[in-house]
Amino acid sequence: MYLQNKYTVWYHSIIDNAKIRILEGYGEVHHIIPKSLGGSNSKENLVKLTAREHFICHLLLTKMLPPGTTRNKMIHAAWAMTTLENPNQDRYKVTSKTYESLRIQYSLLVKLRLTGKVGRKHSEETKQKQSKALKGKTRRPMSEESKKKLSESLKGKNEGKVRTEEQKLAQSIRQTGRARKPHTDETKQKLRERNLGKKKGPISEEHKQAISNAVKGIPKNRESVEKQRQKIIGRTTTEIERKNYLKAMKDGITTCEYCGKTSNKGNYFRWHGLKCKLNINIPGEQPI
Numbered sequence: 001m002y003l004q005n006k007y008t009v010w011y012h013s014i015i016d017n018a019k020i021r022i023l024e025g026y027g028e029v030h031h032i033i034p035k036s037l038g039g040s041n042s043k044e045n046l047v048k049l050t051a052r053e054h055f056i057c058h059l060l061l062t063k064m065l066p067p068g069t070t071r072n073k074m075i076h077a078a079w080a081m082t083t084l085e086n087p088n089q090d091r092y093k094v095t096s097k098t099y100e101s102l103r104i105q106y107s108l109l110v111k112l113r114l115t116g117k118v119g120r121k122h123s124e125e126t127k128q129k130q131s132k133a134l135k136g137k138t139r140r141p142m143s144e145e146s147k148k149k150l151s152e153s154l155k156g157k158n159e160g161k162v163r164t165e166e167q168k169l170a171q172s173i174r175q176t177g178r179a180r181k182p183h184t185d186e187t188k189q190k191l192r193e194r195n196l197g198k199k200k201g202p203i204s205e206e207h208k209q210a211i212s213n214a215v216k217g218i219p220k221n222r223e224s225v226e227k228q229r230q231k232i233i234g235r236t237t238t239e240i241e242r243k244n245y246l247k248a249m250k251d252g253i254t255t256c257e258y259c260g261k262t263s264n265k266g267n268y269f270r271w272h273g274l275k276c277k278l279n280i281n282i283p284g285e286q287p288i
Contacts, residue, residue: 001037001070007063014057018047028054034061036073055081059098062105072109079106 002008015032027048033039049057058078065071079102082094094102122130142150163171183191203211237245252265256272258279263272273279 002064003066005064007060011057011060011064014049014053014060015047018049018053023048023050026051030054030057034074034077036077037070055094072112075102075105075109078102 002011028051030047030049030053031039031041032045032047035041039045055078058074058081061074062071062078065074082099082102249264252268253262254265254268254272255262256268256276258276259272261272269275
């Protein structure tokens with residue numbers, strides 16, 4: 001089963017030394033012939049190693065076997081020892097060179113396993129098992145470097161993509177009844193800084209109607225209304241706000257094409273233009 005090379009010699013040397021010594025302190029039980037390769041839990045197939053010896057043995061196993069399924073299993077086991085949490089064993093700190101080598105091998109292994117397979121769907125039973133296993137577990141926070149890499153990898157991926165009606169409906173059903181987690185003060189500040197000075201593009205009539213339909217019949221949260229009210233009580237307009245308001249009023253001055261009067265946009269759209277009393281095309285209206 002094993003190749004006759006130096007790695008096999010080193011492996012058996014570590015095992016033979018471990019069998020004739022008494023290990024004091026922390027140790028880990030190792031299957032001399034791994035279970036995934038047919039090894040048993042019998043006393044003859046078990047040996048107690050130090051954490052370092054255990055990890056080295058699994059690295060050697062990846063080089064002792066010919067290419068194929070058996071070797072792939074050993075690559076997976078060595079990768080798991082560096083990444084997956086285990087409450088019964090310490091995890092191993094490896095050099096960047098060792099990590100890179102394992103990462104490349106494991107990546108190729110996954111690629112080979114998934115080649116030609118399309119969207120495997122989990123059964124409901126499997127989904128329930130995964131849900132139960134992950135309940136209560138918290139994911140380790142991502143480093144700033146990882147966040148940046150993830151952000152760069154996702155940029156532009158969804159541009160031009162249009163969801164089908166079926167996808168939209170499925171997403172709507174998933175989100176119904178789910179309460180969004182409140183933003184932390186830090187997140188709120190980041191959002192505020194990112195959006196400061198940005199101007200929203202013009203909203204289409206269709207978009208306006210969709211927003212209107214979405215909020216119809218939804219009662220206002222009295223607590224939110226009270227917060228907004230308290231926020232503006234006693235507030236005075238700043239000089240910048242006043243200037244912006246006057247500028248907006250000045251920019252919005254429009255002359256009616258029917259009566260010739262000038263007014264701001266609000267009054268124009270309410271009383272002038274097509275609604276002007278001098279517009280002879282309004283049914284039932286007569287020019288003065």
